[in-house]
Amino acid sequence: MTDRSRSMSARRTTYLAGVCALLVGLTACTGEAEPGRAGTEPTPAGSSSPSEPAVSETVARTVVLGDQEVSFEVGPVRVQDGVGLLSVQATEVDPGDGKNGANVDLALSDPYSDNRIGPSGARLVDTAAGTVSTVAIDGADHAVMTTGSSQLSDEPVTMVAGFAAPTGETVDVLLPYVGYFVGVPVLTEADDGAAAVALADLTDSATADLTLPVATLDRYTEDQAGAVRTRTEAEEVTVAIAADVLFAADSSDLGPQADAALASAGAQIAAYSAGALTVVGHTDDVASDEYNQDLSVRRAQSVADRLATLVDLAPYPPAVEGRGESEPAAAGSSPEARASNRRVELLFTPSADATHAGEEPAPVGELPAAEGPVGTGAAGVEVAFLKDAKFAVSLDEVQRVGDTLVGQVRVERLAGGRANLAHFFSAGAWGSRGKLDIQVQWAATKLTLLQGGTRYFPLDYARDDLGQRDPLADRYLSTPFGDGEVQTVTVVWPSVPGDTVALDAPVFRSATDAESGGPAFRLTDIPVVEP
Missing domain, CATH: 2.60.40 (Immunoglobulin-like)
Known part of the structure; x- marks a missing residue:
């Protein structure tokens, strides 16, 4: 386990205090702006300080926290020493209504990231790069952010959190209980000059000692009522096909339902121009290791042979492997676990210069039957x-x-x-x-x-x-x-x-x-x- 994993595991054991605080203190949060489109209009003109962001520096929307309307102005992200400092300002729309002020710091907290109160639940999303950034962690294993619980009153509340510096001129922001803000400006020190809140105000750690998490956004889809499951990651595409829709028990001969599942699986691979493809067979733990190993190889070969007649595999001639029962997808020996373990996987690694068709494969089949209202x-x-x-x-x-x-x-x-x-x-x-x-x-x-x-x-x-x-x-x-x-x-x-x-x-x-x-x-x- 890495030091980072150890520290994250340790934090998971201490999150309960933050959870309890959230359960006691959070109140209802309601997006009042048009769903999915809120926050795209510029805010009223103001200064360039974090407490009064300028018109070109923020994206805004109004929500309800508890029974109060609150205006959120998000941005800019100010880059200092390779760290992006996100500013979030909350203002009570009607401070004279006699209602208790909403606790916005608590609303934006994520007790799993840091059991202190602050905007630890904010995330930066770069849709062009396909990445998400979570709050920076300092050498003391704390989120790099302003902390403390602040109830809104006549004065706005400004919160700041640190992230890996975005690479573009804008970045999207996801705030818990508030919403999604598109196109928040990113300012460098040359653009912005000295900011009112500096990185040194948020942490005693040197920049070199900060962990700046940036993760690749991955996709997961299911076709054929869950029989074909595709996970698309940055460096590999894995398509798992349930063996029960391909083969009868103890057989490597493809059945009548196989073509639909294989065509759906093959479409995920055919969208790429080049790469390496391996077809891998897996079995459950019934029968001997030797029998299952042989069955897994024969099944993988049957899939590779048939797949080549359904999609063009010339750019990536498949290798074939069998791994028997050695790599179960689900633990245990229940019927459900064994069904999950009986599968054939297509493991595809796109070449470094590979291109993608740019469009998602066409959806396959009809809407499945609804299970509720x-x-x-x-x-x-x-x-x-x-x-x-x-x-x-x-x-x-x-x-x-x-x-x-x-x-x-x-x-x-x-x-x-x-x-x-x-x-x-x-x-x-x-x-x-x-x-x-x-x-x-x-x-x-x-x-x-x-x-x-x-x-x-x-x-x-x-x-x-x-x-x-x-x-x-x-x-x-x-x-x-x-x-x-x-x-x-x-x-x-x-x-x-x-x-x-x-x-x-x-x-x-x-x-x-x-x-x-x-x-x-x-x-x-x-x-x-x-x-």
Whole structure:
């Protein structure tokens, strides 16, 4: 384990104090601006200091925290010594209304990153580079940020957090419970002069001692009712095909359903101009090692031979391997685990000079049957949850931002009293990839897009060296809200072809086949709009 992994593991054991603070202190956060399009207009003119950002330096939107309207001005990102300092200013819209001020520092906190209160939950998104930056960590294993809990009153509250310096002139910002801000300006010291908040004000560590996390955004899709699963990472594309749709038991002869699954899998590879392809067979743990090894090789060869007749493999003639039962995808010997382990994988590494077709493979098949209530995105659906809670969920549109789609899902509590969403939008502690990860059990991991029979999961990224992953979405839905109040949950998906999409929250099951996460529902006919 690296030093970074050790420090992140240590922080995970101490996050409970921050969790408790969030559960007590957070209140409802509601995006009042147009979903997916908020924050694109310039703010009123002002000075260039962090407390009064200039018109060209900020992107703004208004939300509701608890029962108060709050205006957020995000930006600029000021680069100092290779560190980008993001400024976020919150101002109460009607400070004389007699209501208690909202605690904005607490709203932006992420107890998994740092159990101190501050804007540790902010993320910088570079859609052109396909990366996300999380808050910098100093030599004391603390987030590089302003800290402390500040309630809004007559004066605005300004928060600052440090990140790896963005490489472009603008960067997008995702704030928990607030929303997605497109095109926040990035200023160098030459552009901006001396800023009111310096890096030395946020940490005692030297710049060389800071960890500046930048992660590649990865894609995960499923076709053929989950029989074909594709993960696209920076250096490799992995397509896993369930053996049960390809072969009968103990057979390496392809069955009648194989062509549809192989055509779907092959389309993921054929989008690249050049690279190296390996077809790998895997089995479950039934029968002997020797038998399973031989079966896995024969199955991989059958897939390679048939795939070559369905797509053009001339640019990447496949190698064939069998790994028997040595690399299970799921632990255990339950029927569900063994079914996951019986698979054939296409492992593709694009060449350094390879080009991509630029468009997503056409969706395959028809919409799968819905597992819960169905309504249009604009009209929404009513969804029951736990004992007596009921919510209205809607999504008017998704916005195309670069190679992504951004959605602001509106949730109104209809009944059940004051509480948080908890795992309402989550696939559970097992996550949407079947791995146990308690840090995503309250994240919006189960909000997927459907186009035809293809399911698109939220973009995600590696959180640490241990293989745990975070979605590019609100990931800790601990904000309590009461009957008649509204929350807005932000999710970022990969680009999807077409002018409309469907939002689907399916039923997920854990490795033990128990139902996991929140309830199922579907929203259809959601328009995809340009910025």
